């Protein structure tokens with residue numbers, strides 16, 4: 495497409511979709527969004543699976559290029575749409591962004607995803623209190639590690655937001671709003687306040703949990 499516009503498949507309640515939409519705002523990438531996933535379906539159709547064999551959201555199409563895996567989409571858009579501010583080219587600075595992108599996907603989501611499902615998507619009578627307690631403790635430990643990394647800096651990889659902030663923000667919003675006892679983590683809370691001042695966070699991420 496000549497105007498650089500892309501198509502994004504995914505419901506706006508998905509954190510993995512939210513980070514992509516927020517990045518589109520940051521980089522002024524025009525996009526068409528098609529609801530998919532959850533109650534919208536679409537992601538189980540053969541046409542969708544031909545694009546994304548995982549059948550998950552988001553999927554992005556940029557001309558003939560099809561992308562899936564939300565963090566890979568973030569990297570691609572930053573690389574192709576002038577996103578150096580959010581995804582530095584310098585290998586050392588980039589490695590810090592990569593670290594937290596991978597940590598979000600490979601570590602934090604392992605606690606946050608089932609915790610979110612237990613507390614928001616599972617009927618109260620079917621919830622497992624022991625599992626919720628264990629997941630809450632693990633998530634608190636992990637958020638505590640990020641709290642330590644945030645000491646003395648405004649954002650996850652330094653003084654300005656990067657892809658790492660965009661990718662972790664949906665989990666943070668969930669953590670701050672899930673009905674559970676959270677330990678006091680001052681640096682994390684200050685980061686949350688900073689993110690809450692960003693229009694893309696407010697528009698796409700800070701919505702009621704469902």
Ligand SMILES: N[C@@H](CCC(=O)N[C@@H](CS)C(=O)NCC(=O)O)C(=O)O
Pocket residue numbers: 508509510511530531532537549550551552562563564565
């Ligand atoms: N690692 C994948 C995970 C994608 C994923 O789990 N997407 C969820 C929504 S957050 C999904 O498609 N769930 C099924 C559905 O919405 O129907 C990514 O980062 O894109």
